[in-house]
Amino acid sequence: MRLSARIPVSAALLALLLGSTTGCNRLKARDQLNKGVAAFKNARYEEAVENFQNAIKLDPEYSAAKLYLATAYSYQVVPNLDTPENLAVAQKALNGFQEVLDKDPNDLGALKQIASIDRNIKRLDDAKTYEKKVIAIAPDDAEAYYTVGVVDWMQSYKNAITILAADGLTDDGNGNVKKSKAACQKLQDQNTALVNEGLEYLTKAVDINKNYDDAMQYLNLTQRRKADLECGNDAARKADLAAADDWSQKAMGARKQNELDKEKKVGGGVTMQ
Secondary structure, three states: OHHHHHHHHHHHHHHHHHHHHHHHHHHHHHHHHHHHHHHHHOOOHHHHHHHHHHHHHHOOOOHHHHHHHHHHHHOOOOOOOOOHHHHHHHHHHHHHHHHHHHHOOOOHHHHHHHHHHHHHOOOHHHHHHHHHHHHHHOOOOHHHHHHHHHHHHHHHHHHHHHHHHHOOOOOOOOOOOOOOHHHHHHHHHHHHHHHHHHHHHHHHHHHHOOOOHHHHHHHHHHHHHHHOOOOOOHHHHHHHHHHHHHHHHHHHHHHHHHHHHHHHHHOOOOOOO
C-alpha cells in the first residue's frame, strides 16, 4: 500500500515539474520570437532567422515562430538568381509556408507567399497554380488575377523573343509582320493559350478594381502579344493594336486618378475656404 501510495504522488510531482519546464520554455520561446521580430523589422534577416529557430527549438509547436521563420527566409530570396545558395533559401521558405498550409490549406498569406517565391525563382507555372488557389478562396482578389495575367505575359514574351530571334528579328511590339509563316505558327502554338488566359485574368482584375492602372498597362502589352498571332490577318492585327493603345490610354487616366485620390487621402480631404 505504501508503495502504491508513492506512485501517484511521484507522477503528480513529475507532471508539475514538466509543466513548469514547458511553461518556462514557452516564455523563453516568446522572448526569442520578440527578438526575432525586432531584428526582422530592422532588416537583419539572418539574425531574425536564428531567433525564430531558437523559439521553435524551445516550443516545437510555436506556429507563429514557424510563420515568421518562413517569412524571414523569403525576404532573403534574390529574384531571378539561380545560384544553389539562393535556391536553397527559397526552398526553406517554401517548406515553412507549406507546413502552414498542411495545417490550414486555406491560409491566404501562405498561398500568396509561395506564389511570390515561385515567381522569384522562375517557377512560373507553380506561381500561377498558387495564385489560382488564392482566387478559389478569395474570388474578389484583384491582385491574384493581375498576377496570373502578368505571369502569362512574361511567359508569352519570352516565347516571342526566342522565336523571333531565330528569324533574325527583335520584337517591335506591333505584331512583327516581317516574321516568317513558320515563326507565326510557333507563336500560335506556344502563346495562344497564354495570351487568352492573360487577357481573361487581367480583364477580371480591372472588373474588380476599376482603376487598376497596372492591370490596364499589362492588358496593353498582352494585346500586343495577341497581335503576333494573327498570321497574315492585317485587319485583326490592327484591331489588336488599337485595343492595346486604348488600354494604354485608360492606364494613364487611371494612374492620374489614383494619384489624385492619394493626394486627397494624405490631405485628409480638407478644402480651404
